[in-house]
Amino acid sequence: MKFLHLSILAIACVSYTVASILKRDFSTTIFTPPSSYQVPRTLYARSLMLTVNDASGTLLSTWENYSGGVTWFPIYRSSNHGQTWSPLSKVTDQVNGWGLRYQPILYELKQDLGGYKAGSILLAGNSIPADLSATKIDLYISTDKGLTWKFLSHIAEGGEADPVNGKTPVWEPFLMVYNNQLHCYYSDQRDPKHGQKLVHQSTSDLKAWSSVVDDVTDSDYTARPGMPTIAQMGNGKYIMTFEYCGTRNCDVYYKITTDPTSWDNVAPTQLIARDGTAPYSSPFITWTPIGAQSGSSGAKTANGTVVANAYSDGSLYVNKQNGDPNAWTRISTSSPGQYSRSLAVGFNPKDIVIVGGGALNGNNNVVSLYARDVNGCSYCT
Template sequence: MRRLVVVLALIAGFLVTPATAEAATGQLLRDDTGLYPRVIQLANGRILASVVTFVGNADGIGAIYESTNSGKSFTQVGTVEDPEAADGQGLCCATLFELPKPVGAMPAGTLLWAASVGASDRPMSLRIWKSNDVGRTWSYLSNCATASNTSGLWEPEFSIAKDGQLVCHYADETDPAHSQKLMQVWSSDGVTWTDPTPTVASTTVGHRPGMPVVRKLPTGTYLMSYEICGVGGQYDCAAYTRQSADGWNWGSPSAPGVLTRTADGKYFTHAPTLAVAPNGNLLVVGQILQNPDGSVAAGNGRTLFVKSGNGTWRTIPAPVAVTNPYNNYCPNYSSPLLVSPDSKRVLELASDYDAGVCKTYYATGRAG
């Protein structure tokens, strides 16, 4: 299980990378371990970013950063210290979200942070923390999922459905009938979570859909990006999307979705993320860029996909250039994108190795 290996490797204190690797371009977010970056723009115009890092006795923490100059620079403003992630219990795959409307007793503007906790001290859970002071301090809120056995729960992601319910999406390894599937649960208050429902669940036991990212389009339609691993061949871990009119019903879970590829057949594999520009344009990035024949493409680690409306995906340069990313939890792994309010620029955060340490870099480039 790739993610479990990640957590255990970090706890053991070794990060292995080829000695010839060159660190990514862009500015360092922090000059030590920074994994699984996330970035959002708040209603007040500030930009918040987060990474997972480790301190002390392998305590996993969420480091929260703020930019007040459109992503030109970041300053750490907060830390999420979950006691359930202390002493090497494991922390992975954190997410950030700002409530656009009240949910229960939480007003609009409340920040949510959630992560997979307990990979080395099962059972795992997806634990949610909230902040009412723009990320400075955090308090525990709830679990949106807790494993019923010793298998994994990974990669939480939030959205607000059309009916106003808060939705938590995640990857679930706990069902013996599926090596992994994508699930969702909903809550009217952020405390009590109900109705666990599959969104992507192949009829082939060994398939592993994972890493959901959900965005609401200006039209009101919802779009989800994800990978499907375990299929073998050149499209193993390829990036897909699917749509929902209401943010809850995503069509048949057994359908793979729409493969994300350009008109000339290039596609991404592993750890895709999705961004929506205010003008409706879509941007996607994945860890590895591949040619139609499955070979690694020349622009690997330096390319985004963008499309307008019902057009086709086309390539543009990535703001952060990662040299030859490969199937590994660090280089260009789940790199988040954030488009500027005028839809002209895109901020990217991407991780890469520097002297054996996985660090996060950021930079801004053209969005189209």
């Protein structure tokens, strides 16, 4: 039998003969750092598919870049659905003189906001000096599809970049627009009642930010909920995943709410797959409207599929029942477990794009892209 090997992000074939079966798995290296880079070289990679005034599925990627000195966030672009990548720009620290060091996140505005047009790209990340003595989550914007960048605002400021209870850094931003406001969710160690908690702040003009709102707190001071990511599900509700460190082994937990500005009164649920696997550390979550296997594009369903992952293994954890705790199943991927791998929906919405920067203390980290059919199909129409 002869299989036609195409990128899993390519447009699906229209004939369903044996000869047109597609191999869905696909992987590539986005960036290999030079030997001069410091360990871990790269980490915490993120991707973004452009959708506003771009029908071709252009992809951008960024990551923590351990180049030494005053650091920055690279922006790489792919115009062929992730098969090849090239450098596009650098997001540099324009205001602090410290560098942009940790935890970047990319977000495309789907609507006009704060005087900027839909299609503008936001980047939030942690500006930190070389001695790690302070943390600032800063917001930048590009109005030309990632080619140039401008500082917009300081979102939050904290102390030394050290994940130890009693220190006061701010960490791990995640961006989302809801109700005509941009919301930035992040991990916060500044509250003396909590070793760490999850919070958010909001803005309507991308410059002035609201006061802090608690999202995940714990009466146990040593508990450390962290790394929030959010997706809207098929039923309209929102799901937030996070790691629960401290006494809970950094296990993956989640909350579900109808209002993504109000989480703190929602009880958390641990993510445990039907086979008993309990993933842990640095989760990420996304959602695709594809729920069933039907032809090369899959079939959209009312629920679609919630997709999560974690550092503990290379699997995807999928849920076709809007986060029902008894409906998580595990799908293998060709990706290794990587620290804070990001997930996104590909140009074909049945394809889940996995972008990672390597292991937490890896000596040979590179930035890589893997993708997997959301229904677990390796060869399929």
